[in-house]
Amino acid sequence: MNELRELYQEVILDHNKKPRHFYSMTDPDRKAEGYNPLCGDHIYVYLKFKDHRISEVSFEGVGCAISKASASMMTSALEGKTTEEAENIFHKFHQMITGKPGETPDPTLGKLAVFSGVCEFPSRVKCASLAWHTMRSALAGSESAVSTEREGAS
């Protein structure tokens, strides 16, 4: 069960059980929808900006432990970041979950490195990346719902 322990780590289980910033924002500057119909994972990501930085970020919805924990930890990581910094974290995170097993995650990812085990489970990449692609779509001001079901080997 070693690989599995890497996937379902305490931190991930904790964020699944008690997701942070888990609410619907009443007056967001940006909002986007993420939906993976094959899984049933369905989330909304909300962003508010102040002085070109993300001043408030939240999400709501339903999904598996991986998608929920990923969304929860993403919101914590994005607070206070500029759009460019958020994009930068997105790319590093995405590189980590789609990379080769055993690669050392970028040290600037901090706590998000707990998701490094996801790359061992190609069918679960889409779960971990849903909130992130949704956040990116919110940054871009896109209207249509995001899906990540083409990611990994689903």
Added chain:
Amino acid sequence: MNTQHSLHSKPHFDVERVRSDFPILYQQVRGKSLVYLDNAATSQKPYSVIERVDRYYREENANIHRGVHMLSERATDAYEAARAKIQEFFNISKSSEVIFVRGTTEAINLVASSFGRSNLKAGDEILITEMEHHSNIVPWQLLCEQSGAVLKVLPITDQGELCMDQLPTLLGDRTRLVSVVHISNALGTVNPIKEIIRQAHRVGAKVLIDGAQAAPHQRVDIQDLDCDFYALSGHKLFGPTGIGVLFGKESILETMPPYQGGGDMIRQVTFSKSTYNDLPYKFEAGTPHIAGAIGLGAAIDYLNSIDWEAVACHEQDLLTYAEQALGSLPGLRLIGQASHKASVVSFVMDGIHPHDIGTILDEAGIAIRTGHHCAMPLMQRMKVPATARASMAFYNRREEIDVLAASLEKVREVFS
């Protein structure tokens, strides 16, 4: 297999012997013995099927129905012999009523396209049920869009049974076709199709039965059912992927236009007009999946060697055992508890998404299916986004259910 059993004892089923016919079952997955419980998605193949397909490509491979050479004759004979085996196994009156297709999905699309186009007008009705697979919903929606016909839906109960009391009111003189699943892939419900066929015929409607999940669990007697169409997939019936069967009554097939145009389905072609071949070739345009059909014939041979009464007892025992073992786990809820079920157990666990269940079970070497099972309207009806589904075949054992139950305990611990 032992077919000698008294009236009072259950027929003996030697599961270990049957398992030894399926080479894939003897392997380690993630360091654990494979527990394959995803048979409703696809079944495993016995040696005899694998070897038959292998032999076809080694010794008989040629195109059929056209060559004058020896190999072509051998391939044609084997292909047509497979058709005859299917005809006999399902008690179909004529081999010309057995059409080879890619699978159940193509069979339904063939009927929707060919029968539908020539028989349905605006305002006509097609009746399906709330527990259908997407492949028995979407082809009819496409047909309704093109023809102006109306799609009606027979609802189901919380237990996952058809609301048969509502059938008479949903059937009317505008009903042209009733298309219903024999056994539900997501719930395991065995539907009273004979009664549905009888009532549908009384209003003059034709009936298509989606038999993808039924044929692997029970003998199907098509003449006895008196359905107009019956669709099934070879790969769920211990045969190869990419091959399936559409049964259609000759009198109806004769009136239907071809589904696809091409080689083999014609008698004569000129630029002004083409005439079509006889049944079943009218519906088999192009080079078919010859190896697949021959492999399916080998699967039928294998199924003919099995004591189906013993299989039924064994599978019902597995079902009862699994429902008890899983049903007693705290926080686990069985989805679909019809009184007449095939060996399929669909379930959800409190606060745990089915995909997380699936990943943790996979780590224990257990293969189950998680998701909406291509039946999104059914999931909405049962008020769940998805379920986890363990589906058993006759080669599964009680011990495997024990492994499943123990691993589900572990799932609960991880998420406690």
